[in-house]
Amino acid sequence: MTSSHPTVSLPDYREQEPAVAERFRKLKERPVVLRVRGLGKSFASPEGRVTALEGLNFDVHRREFLCVIGQSGCGKSTLIRILSGLEQPTSGELLLDGKAVHGPGPDRGMVFQSYTLFPWLSVKENVMFGPKMAGRTGPSVESEARQWIEMVGLSDFENAYPFQLSGGMKQRVAIARALANQPRILLMDEPFGALDAQTRAQMQDYLLQIWKNIDVTILFITHDLDEAVYLADRILVLKAKPGRIDEIIEVPVPRPRSLDQSILPAYLATKKRISEMIHPREQHHKEMLHIPRLTVAGDEIE
Amino acid sequence: MAWFSTQMNETSCGTPWLAVRRDLGPRRSSFLTFLSFFGPVAVWCLVSYCPFIWHPDIKLQFAANREDVNTTFSAGDRVSRDYFPEFQAAVRNQNEAVRKRGEAGESFTSRENKKILRQVVPIALANGWISGDQEKDDAVIYDLWRALGTGEKVSDRPVLTAENLAIARENWDAMKSVSSVYDPANYPSKPFLQMIPQGVGSNPDFLPAPHEVLIMGWKEFQRQTDPNQPSMTERLFHSVRIVFLGFFIACLIALPLGVLCGTYELFSKLFEPFTDFFRYMPAPAFSTLLVALFAANDAPKVSLVVLGTLFQMVLVISKTTRLLDVSLLEAAQTLGANQRQLVTRVVIPGTMPNLYNDLRILLGWAWTWLVIAELIGVKSGLTELIETQGRWRNFDRVFPVIILIGLLGFFTDQVLSWLHRYLFPYAEGNQNRKPGLVGRIIRFLGSLADDRLPPEAGIRSTGPLPRAHSTVSATEKPIP
Structure with missing residues (x-):
């Protein structure tokens, strides 16, 4: 530590309490929902071929909450778009429950950062969209949709149009809409990135509650360290240029999670480790701007 | 505190009349709307009734x-x-x-x-x-x-x-x-x-006074013309029929084609370049050809309106269709929509409010072709009246017809714009308006239409919703 600030000594982020270790053991015994093998993606660009992702291998177990984190441009979004089927990988394969998948499908639900609710459909109709695409009709679809809406706490808004909802409410509808298809895995691409801090914290809580009660596996992309540590079982850290897996971290913070845990040594150690990976020390020196001095007053501000 | 209260009033009165992109409020807006019509009419009256202004x-x-x-x-x-x-x-x-x-x-x-x-x-x-x-x-x-x-x-x-x-x-x-x-x-x-x-x-005969025009217009509708000549009402319906029929046929062709062009690159590249070229050829240039093709009844007139609107329409519609947010299509795909459903359930409903507005503007286009269309072959409808009376310099009989065409177009558009509010309450610009009775009736009819879908179409057996651990296997303890 070269810093002159007072520091606390943190434990190794790999140290796990027995209960946590037991949880991870059980988690890894569960069947693999999503298996990624040798996944790569490269684009043709004017400067030649650019490799966005290279040699990605990882498994997501049933009912696991996996966060993907990395600095901007590391290919997080490309990865989730490939997983959802909206883009095709240039190499490797993608197995859902052991079967290769190509192209988008209702077995992989997706929640986007931009609100992608259909503006011409009411909340209920939005949630019914997936089942209707599958050819289902009748009152059962509607009552199911009502239940999903109730689950995200928006029963009073089932006939509202998306424009009548706040950002956080829209994302709750988007989650309900994705879950209504009963997907094997829920892919979430920085879903709370556009929300203010307070709403985001609230949404994280909602999401954990939903995940606890619904049989769903979640792969969640974020660039927010706290969000990742707070939500995830494991955190997949991506390294940029080309996008590769740096490390898959098992979060040693016990569940159920709460905001109070953010001062636990295990929490801080995990956060510090990821922070170091995403912002390596050699890049960390402060860039000095060449600003002419334009003030005489307030010399002592720093 | 008189000083203070005036200050307050000024702020509560709102923005100055000239403020960049600021709302003026409902009262000022209605006043200006009134003025925008009253102004020109007032100028017309002044010029007509104040001899010292012009009267040459x-x-x-x-x-x-x-x-x-x-x-x-x-x-x-x-x-x-x-x-x-x-x-x-x-x-x-x-x-x-x-x-x-x-x-x-x-x-x-x-x-x-x-x-x-x-x-x-x-x-x-x-x-x-x-x-x-x-x-x-x-x-x-x-x-x-x-x-x-x-x-x-x-x-x-x-x-x-x-x-x-x-x-x-x-x-x-x-x-x-x-x-x-x-x-x-x-x-x-x-x-x-x-x-x-x-x-x-x-004033010169080409500028009759408002009352002359009004009286003449009134008489024109009252007048029992000789039985060989169509009455004013018949002329009016004839003209309206040409415009709307032409517009309707253009819609029938352009709507599907435009949506296809806006959705699929294949159709866009196949049709749009030629359409883009064709629309620069003035429709009236084809008038003799149309008469040769369709003989001299209404057919060449209607087809001129079609020719004049169709090509613009295809391009405008394809452009509007392309404006649909791609992320909505992606979301629909992740929800399991297939290619056909993407078009019928996302592209079409998603672009509908904007298409509707496009069609409103294009109906205005169709109106502008009316006079030229009616001159083709045997002159007919309102245009025949304008033509013959204009030639005899009976401008007090020409003006009512011109104004009538304007009013018809204007009110059609107003009605359509008013309907837009009810048909698309979620569209931008309509969002803060309350749906009235008409709006609720339309929504109700819409929900009926939705339920008419084949009820047995591939119902999947639906178990209870996987709530509260119900589908987590017994051996697997729920994660706390």
Whole structure:
């Protein structure tokens, strides 16, 4: 530590309490929902071929909450778009429950950062969209949709149009809409990135509650360290240029999670480790701007 | 605290009238809307009813014959302000000469004198003294001069000048000395004088006054035209039919094509370049071709409207379709929509509010082709009226038709714009308006239509919703 600030000594982020270790053991015994093998993606660009992702291998177990984190441009979004089927990988394969998948499908639900609710459909109709695409009709679809809406706490808004909802409410509808298809895995691409801090914290809580009660596996992309540590079982850290897996971290913070845990040594150690990976020390020196001095007053501000 | 309260008022009054992209509030908006119509009408009224603004012409209330020129004027004709005094002076000089000839003992034939006396006819007609079928009745005219000359009848419109009243008396004196009633056998031969023409300031005939246009428009609808000619209402429906039929056919072709072009690169690249080229060819250029193709009934007219709107429509619709947020399509795909469903469940409903507005604008386009379309082949509808009356310079009959076309287009658009609010309550611009009764009825009908889908279409057996651990296997303890 070269810093002159007072520091606390943190434990190794790999140290796990027995209960946590037991949880991870059980988690890894569960069947693999999503298996990624040798996944790569490269684009043709004017400067030649650019490799966005290279040699990605990882498994997501049933009912696991996996966060993907990395600095901007590391290919997080490309990865989730490939997983959802909206883009095709240039190499490797993608197995859902052991079967290769190509192209988008209702077995992989997706929640986007931009609100992608259909503006011409009411909340209920939005949630019914997936089942209707599958050819289902009748009152059962509607009552199911009502239940999903109730689950995200928006029963009073089932006939509202998306424009009548706040950002956080829209994302709750988007989650309900994705879950209504009963997907094997829920892919979430920085879903709370556009929300203010307070709403985001609230949404994280909602999401954990939903995940606890619904049989769903979640792969969640974020660039927010706290969000990742707070939500995830494991955190997949991506390294940029080309996008590769740096490390898959098992979060040693016990569940159920709460905001109070953010001062636990295990929490801080995990956060510090990821922070170091995403912002390596050699890049960390402060860039000095060449600003002419334009003030005489307030010399002592720093 | 009077100072304070004025400050408050200014802020509560809202923004200044000139504020970049700021709302003026409902009251100011309605006031300005009123003004935007009232303004032009007020200008028209001012120009029409305030003689000192323009009025470059004199509209003759009655005329006179000049022997030295070939041009003859009659009541209702317009002459320029410069020419009018010259005209009057010429008639005065002519009267002087006639008087001298009379004193010299010259006489006029009864035919010449009768012709001079007919000068009184427009005055009598304007005052309602005689009916139209009496205007050539020399006995009646003879009596009219008696009434004017003795002062028994006084003309209100026009009020005769002292000079003209003197002429009337002078003429009557000459008539009376021969016979006080009309007697063809004993007709005066002393040369009669002509009254000096009178007139009022007026605008040129191409700018009739508002009331003239209104009255003429009203009459036009009342008038029982001869059975060989269509009535005004029939003409109107004929024109409306051409516009709407043309527009409807264009929609039938352009809507699917435009949506396809906006959705699939294949159709876009296949159709749009040629459409883009074709739309620069003016539709009227094809008029003779259309007549040759479809003969001379309504078909070539309708097809001109189609030709004039179709190509723009395809391009506008494809462009609007392309504006749909791609992320909505991606979301739909992750929800399991197939290619066909993407078009029917996302592209079409998603672009509908904007397409509707496009079509509103394009209906305006269709209206602009109306006059040209109706000139093709056999002239018909409202345009025939504009054409023929315009040629006779009856602009007071042309204006009502032009205004009528404008009003029709405007109100159609207003109704459609009002409907947009109810059909697409979620669309931008409609979001803060409350759906009224009509809106709720439309939504209700829409929900009925939605339920009409085949009920048995592939129902999947639906278990209870996987709530609260229900589908987590028993061996697997739920994650706390």
